[in-house]
Amino acid sequence: MSDVSYRKARVEDFPEIFGLLRNSVDSLLREHGFFDSSPFASPKQPAIPQTFPWFEMGLKEDSDGFWVATVEGKIAGITLSWVRASLWYLAHLFVSPKYQGLDIGRNLMEKAMRHHKEAPITNRALVTFAYNPVSISLYARHGMYPREPMYYMECPSGQVKAGPANTKLKSERVTDFEENKTILSRIDQRTLGYPREKNHEFLFSLPTVRCHLYSTGSEPVGYAYVWQNGRIGPLATTSPTIFQDVLRSAFKLAAAEGASNVALLATGSNDKLVEVALEQKMRILDNWLLMSAKPFPNFSNYVIYPTGAML
Ligand SMILES: CC(C)(COP(=O)(O)OP(=O)(O)OC[C@H]1O[C@@H](n2cnc3c(N)ncnc32)[C@H](O)[C@@H]1OP(=O)(O)O)[C@@H](O)C(=O)NCCC(=O)NCCS
Missing domain, CATH: 3.40.630.30 (Gcn5-related N-acetyltransferase (GNAT))
Incomplete structure (x- = not known):
């Protein structure tokens, strides 16, 4: 044209x-x-x-x-x-x-x-609709390939069950971006391979989302963002062993926000994530696809922000 x-x-x-x-x-x-x-x-x-x-x-x-x-x-x-x-x-x-x-x-x-x-x-990524052949082929022709099926899932907040608690894991809500930016970037570096300071700064500036930091002893081991509308993400942990504990804790925090549903974008191949989502009787409401030039290092320790606009 x-x-x-x-x-x-x-x-x-x-x-x-x-x-x-x-x-x-x-x-x-x-x-x-x-x-x-x-x-x-x-x-x-x-x-x-x-x-x-x-x-x-x-x-x-x-x-x-x-x-x-x-x-x-x-x-x-x-x-x-x-x-x-x-x-x-x-x-x-x-x-x-x-x-x-x-x-x-x-x-x-x-x-x-x-x-x-x-x-x-060094890497390029996006999330697109799993059922749009036009966008999928356009991105593949630009060197980004399908990596992960993504499922947008929801469950009623009132039905969220408390999972087994990990007594060694401590969580605190953090509100000061400057105080926490180095810790958050270090966790991102280990899960995604890239620091994303500006994304965290943006999330801290919004009145609709809270950041919870997780630690064992004095060592920070993960974070979870929980939204007023019941959404969870981004969430990241430095080790696979505590991923489910942090995720279960985020479910409880999200259910307590007062919205009717808890929601997240589940990575299809992440068995630990899908197991917790099914334990909470979440239902799939939409299908997405993560495409990237290269895989991310520890994507199984990560829950993506739920709408695809932000990794
Ligand atoms: C995806 C989207 C941005 C593409 O923009 P567009 O202007 O329609 O696309 P273009 O005309 O530039 O190119 C479309 C290409 O897809 C190709 N295509 C069309 N149908 C296809 C199919 N079923 N399989 C493979 N390729 C297909 C076309 O042949 C064309 O490629 P070509 O230029 O090599 O011939 C647009 O269609 C859109 O907004 N769709 C809805 C929203 C969406 O899915 N956005 C992506 C969200 S991440």
């Missing part, structure tokens, strides 16, 4: 970008028969927000990965990638249903792929 222009995103684009994301997701869910069951269909999502902290952070930290495509002055597609050290992550790539199949997605992808900071990129 010849009359498409590409430019960096701007603050005034945020409401239009948000609307495009919702329309594009709704259209995909309808096309594949998931509209009624998926919690990501717009009728089940919160109202359009007044502020867009996630996009604001994208513009501040990763403007080289934040692009829009316009046709006759209207936004027809958007992409947002973030870079932390040598890790590149595609948070969003969406084209308005009306303009799909016209190369806009590929052009936006190519702009985002050029996004890097000081360090050369």
Whole structure:
């Protein structure tokens, strides 16, 4: 398509970008028969927000990965990638249903792929809809391959059962990012292979999520973010032996938030994670796919942030 222009995103684009994301997701869910069951269909999502902290952070930290495509002055597609050290992550790539199949997605992808900071990129990753052959093939052609089936799962908060308690594991809610950033980055380095300080700083700035730090003795061994809406993630542990204990503790904390459901994005091959999810009688409501250029070192000690926008 010849009359498409590409430019960096701007603050005034945020409401239009948000609307495009919702329309594009709704259209995909309808096309594949998931509209009624998926919690990501717009009728089940919160109202359009007044502020867009996630996009604001994208513009501040990763403007080289934040692009829009316009046709006759209207936004027809958007992409947002973030870079932390040598890790590149595609948070969003969406084209308005009306303009799909016209190369806009590929052009936006190519702009985002050029996004890097000081360090050369050593891994690239994203989470996409497991049932969209168009996005899956587009990413595979750019060197990212299917690694993990991901299941968005939920259970009623009232049914969350207390699991066996690990008396050696201590948890505390932490609120000071500066005091805890080194510990969080060290845990990320061991689970994902990359520090993600800016992501933690962003999460600490939100009023809707709490960070809990886990330790045995005086050694920090993991963290779990628990959301007011009952979601769990990201969660990471330095060792596989305490992963289930930290996850079970996060279930209790999430159930206590007062939302009707507890939810997470379960990595299909993580038997320890799936075992706890099934013990809590969680049900699968949507299917995603993690794609990456290379596998992550200890992904089985990790629970991804539940919507795919942030690893
Ligand atoms: C995925 C998406 C961003 C792609 O953007 P787009 O502008 O429609 O895609 P393009 O026209 O640039 O390219 C689509 C490519 O997929 C190919 N394709 C289409 N159907 C396909 C199929 N069933 N299997 C394999 N490839 C397919 C096309 O041939 C084209 O490749 P080509 O350029 O080599 O011919 C867009 O369709 C979209 O927003 N979809 C809904 C939301 C979504 O899934 N976003 C990704 C979330 S992470």
